[in-house]
Amino acid sequence: MNGTIVVTGAARGIGRAIAEKMESTGPLTVIGVDVAPELALSESITPVQIDLTSADGPSVVREAVEASGAPLVGLVNNAGITRDSRLVNMADDDFAAVLEVNLGAAFRLSTELAPLMSDGGSVVNIASRAYLGNFGQFNYSMSKGGVVGMTRAMALSLAPHVRVNAVAPGLISSEMSMAIPEEIRGQMVESIPLDRMGTPDEIANTVWWLLTPLSSYITGEVIVVGGGRSLT
Amino acid sequence: MSGHIHWASEVRDDWPAVLAELTRAFQVSRQAAQGKESFVYVVRQDDLLGRSGSGNAIMACGLLSAARTAALEGARQGWTANVVAYDQESNRSAVEEWARRLLEAGDVNGELIRVGSGHIGKTLA
Numbered sequence: 001m002n003g004t005i006v007v008t009g010a011a012r013g014i015g016r017a018i019a020e021k022m023e024s025t026g027p028l029t030v031i032g033v034d035v036a037p038e039l040a041l042s043e044s045i046t047p048v049q050i051d052l053t054s055a056d057g058p059s060v061v062r063e064a065v066e067a068s069g070a071p072l073v074g075l076v077n078n079a080g081i082t083r084d085s086r087l088v089n090m091a092d093d094d095f096a097a098v099l100e101v102n103l104g105a106a107f108r109l110s111t112e113l114a115p116l117m118s119d120g121g122s123v124v125n126i127a128s129r130a131y132l133g134n135f136g137q138f139n140y141s142m143s144k145g146g147v148v149g150m151t152r153a154m155a156l157s158l159a160p161h162v163r164v165n166a167v168a169p170g171l172i173s174s175e176m177s178m179a180i181p182e183e184i185r186g187q188m189v190e191s192i193p194l195d196r197m198g199t200p201d202e203i204a205n206t207v208w209w210l211l212t213p214l215s216s217y218i219t220g221e222v223i224v225v226g227g228g229r230s231l232t
Numbered sequence: 233m234s235g236h237i238h239w240a241s242e243v244r245d246d247w248p249a250v251l252a253e254l255t256r257a258f259q260v261s262r263q264a265a266q267g268k269e270s271f272v273y274v275v276r277q278d279d280l281l282g283r284s285g286s287g288n289a290i291m292a293c294g295l296l297s298a299a300r301t302a303a304l305e306g307a308r309q310g311w312t313a314n315v316v317a318y319d320q321e322s323n324r325s326a327v328e329e330w331a332r333r334l335l336e337a338g339d340v341n342g343e344l345i346r347v348g349s350g351h352i353g354k355t356l357a
Contacts, residue, residue, distance in 0.1 A: 086305050087261060087262055087265045087301075087302055087305055088262065088265045088266050088305075090258075090262060092255075092259075095255065095258050096251070096255065099251055099254060099255075100251070103290065103294075104247050104250075104251060107247050107250070107286065107290070108247055111245075111286075130297075130301070131293075131297045132297070132300060133297065133300025133301045133303065133304055133342060134301055134304070135301065135304045135305060136301075136305070137301055138258070138261070138298055138301050138302060138305075139258075141297045141298055141300065141301035142254060142258070142294045142295070142297055142298035142301075143294070144297060145293045145294040145295070145296055145297025145298065146250075146254070146290040146291075146293060146294035146297075148293045148297070149279070149280070149282060149286070149289030149290045149291070149292055149293030149294060150282075150286050150289060150290050150293075151282070152280075152281055152282025152289055152293070152355075153282035153283075153284075153285055153286040153288075153289035153290075154282075154286060155282065156282055156283065157285075157286075220282070220355075221355075
């Protein structure tokens with residue numbers, strides 16, 4: 001693969017693993033986007049520090065892609081947050097924040113960058129196994145279901161030139177999952193047939209596969225990477 | 233019949249418009265949940281497949297996922313959340329009838345009922 005790949009939410013966790021995986025596998029320009037000021041990535045990853053929910057967020061990323069001088073061959077919409085509570089108690093602000101970051105940023109960035117995608121390019125949207133339903137996550141679940149819907153619509157509108165798929169991680173060892181109380185996290189692991197949390201690298205491997213021509217006949221799909229949790 | 237039936241609005245591929253409609257659905261759902269009342273979202277089957285633009289696909293798939301999560305919460309409190317999807321050939325009264333049945337059933341929860349046959353052979357939502 002040659003060209004430029006954009007990865008959002010690249011400062012840590014799954015996004016960082018994806019950016020580093022892509023950087024290590026070929027002559028690619030990897031642009032890592034994150035709002036975090038400590039965007040300390042590998043030197044060969046181009047950092048763009050921007051809030052993607054801001055009015056100019058998507059256009060700043062577009063300028064970085066154009067400045068790279070290489071065709072845009074991949075986009076990974078990964079940035080995400082949680083603000084959990086039961087529906088009956090969910091505050092308007094918590095609902096809006098999760099929808100804006102997890103879904104609005106991906107929608108607006110995809111709209112901005114789609115015209116730049118080269119023939120044979122690939123978009124991977126990071127959904128979540130929570131799109132199947134997850135207690136206390138009405139906002140998060142809705143946002144990730146929206147990501148699945150957006151993936152299907154983009155797959156149809158960008159075909160046959162660009163493929164669009166989603167990856168739905170289950171419980172992955174990351175800053176986000178470490179925020180879950182230990183007792184609850186333990187119960188969650190007990191319900192996973194593979195008997196452990198996944199790793200960011202295991203998500204990165206799946207995303208990498210979807211970005212490469214190895215998956216050239218797959219578009220509009222959601223791949224759940226969750227250790228079998230959806231069966232129990 | 234006690235509960236709410238929320239029809240997904242058609243939206244443009246425009247984020248503020250999509251967010252406004254999702255927020256409206258959230259507020260209706262929260263109010264129902266606070267009153268321990270069941271609710272049903274009604275969406276178009278084509279939108280679950282992404283066939284009418286990103287905005288409509290986000291609405292339909294977002295509501296389906298939200299219903300599944302709400303259903304888990306409602307199961308502990310005696311209310312339900314379900315989704316009815318219809319295709320171009322479905323008549324409105326049949327769709328409304330299925331939504332009413334789901335509100336009254338009480339023992340069907342987190343389910344997607346599809347009125348019509350346009351979904352056959354297509355991806356499972």
